[in-house]
Amino acid sequence: MQNLQDENIKDNITVKLPKPLLFYQNSSFSVQLRARVFYYLCISAIISVLFLIISSIYVQTNSSLQKINLPVIISEVIVIILFLICLQLLIKGFYNSAIHLFIISANATIWAVMFFFGSEVISQLDTIVILLALINVFPLFIDKFKSAVFVYLAINISALIVFIYFFKDIHGLTNTVVVDYIADTSIALIFSAIAAYLIININTKTIEKVEDDYKLRIETEERLKQSEEKYRTLMESLNEVIIVADNNHVIQYVNKKFTEILGYQPSEIVGKVGYKILHEPKDYQLIENANKERIEKKLTHYEIPFITKDGKKIDFLVSGAPVLDEKGNTIASVGAMIDITESKKAHKALEESEIK
Numbered sequence: 001m002q003n004l005q006d007e008n009i010k011d012n013i014t015v016k017l018p019k020p021l022l023f024y025q026n027s028s029f030s031v032q033l034r035a036r037v038f039y040y041l042c043i044s045a046i047i048s049v050l051f052l053i054i055s056s057i058y059v060q061t062n063s064s065l066q067k068i069n070l071p072v073i074i075s076e077v078i079v080i081i082l083f084l085i086c087l088q089l090l091i092k093g094f095y096n097s098a099i100h101l102f103i104i105s106a107n108a109t110i111w112a113v114m115f116f117f118g119s120e121v122i123s124q125l126d127t128i129v130i131l132l133a134l135i136n137v138f139p140l141f142i143d144k145f146k147s148a149v150f151v152y153l154a155i156n157i158s159a160l161i162v163f164i165y166f167f168k169d170i171h172g173l174t175n176t177v178v179v180d181y182i183a184d185t186s187i188a189l190i191f192s193a194i195a196a197y198l199i200i201n202i203n204t205k206t207i208e209k210v211e212d213d214y215k216l217r218i219e220t221e222e223r224l225k226q227s228e229e230k231y232r233t234l235m236e237s238l239n240e241v242i243i244v245a246d247n248n249h250v251i252q253y254v255n256k257k258f259t260e261i262l263g264y265q266p267s268e269i270v271g272k273v274g275y276k277i278l279h280e281p282k283d284y285q286l287i288e289n290a291n292k293e294r295i296e297k298k299l300t301h302y303e304i305p306f307i308t309k310d311g312k313k314i315d316f317l318v319s320g321a322p323v324l325d326e327k328g329n330t331i332a333s334v335g336a337m338i339d340i341t342e343s344k345k346a347h348k349a350l351e352e353s354e355i356k
Helices: 019-024 029-061 070-092 095-117 121-126 128-136 148-167 175-237 256-262 274-278 281-295 341-355
Strands: 241-246 251-254 300-307 313-324 330-339
Touching (some): 019 029, 019 070, 029 070, 029 175, 070 095, 148 175, 241 256, 281 300, 281 330
Antiparallel strands (some): 241 251, 300 313, 313 330
8 A cells, every 4th residue: 555644744734624534634735735636636537428428328319320339338338437546546645656557547538549549540539638738737646656656657658559550541641741740740749748747847846845844933933932941941940030031121031939029910911012001210320321232232231220010119130141043133132130128128227227
């Protein structure tokens, strides 16, 4: 069994699949996409041939002969059966087998029409155009066994030569016309096959690149998420008050210690301009100057009183540092703050006692 699930990609880009194609839900994006398109193509082909059978029976029974041409009807029924087998193989997970059986069936049908059911030379020779169309759809579905394109090409050119050999006398074709027709048609088939092969390569590499880029992005996001979780855990475990604010002073994060000491819940402060809530207007300029220094990638150290939720003032020693993006630009500031209220009171009391 062609185990397409070996091509899985973790956190893969997914395609909305029809219910019968659940086998492919863990397959790669390219396989999912091809399987879905081929699924609808098989259904369309089956419906089309079924309609063709009904119309053939109607035309034949209403013709002057009023007789069903069994060879034609039987051949059309065989085509439907083959397409149904392709659909079943696809549903069971045999994607590549289904694709190649479909192509072989379509090729066989075209040559059967040309050999057995073409009544006039023009209709027979024009049928070869369908082969060109068939070759041109190869890139939509083939991702493995790409060299099969040239195998089909060789078979079709061989069948063309045999066909012309058997029917040239019947249709009164001269050797010059035969050689010219075979040469022109073969060149067209070869060109289409080469183009199809190159497009398959381009499509495969493009989709692989998309999948690799997507996988890398998912892995990067996962590592970043893990890093953020570790960072948050570290920040929450620190005994200092931690504040993260962007360059416009909008608070992005506060830790538990911030809530314990200042009384504000994260929902009450995050997303707001911090200094307008936490400081008196006389301290605004100090905060602005410190923020400008951090934007210039400098560290800052200063003392400043904070206003708690219940209106009290607490003195903090603030150590600020810039937060840089991958390009080295300052996008935020992180401040680690130590409550120095009691130490300042003790220092003031000591100074007063020394004066006395």
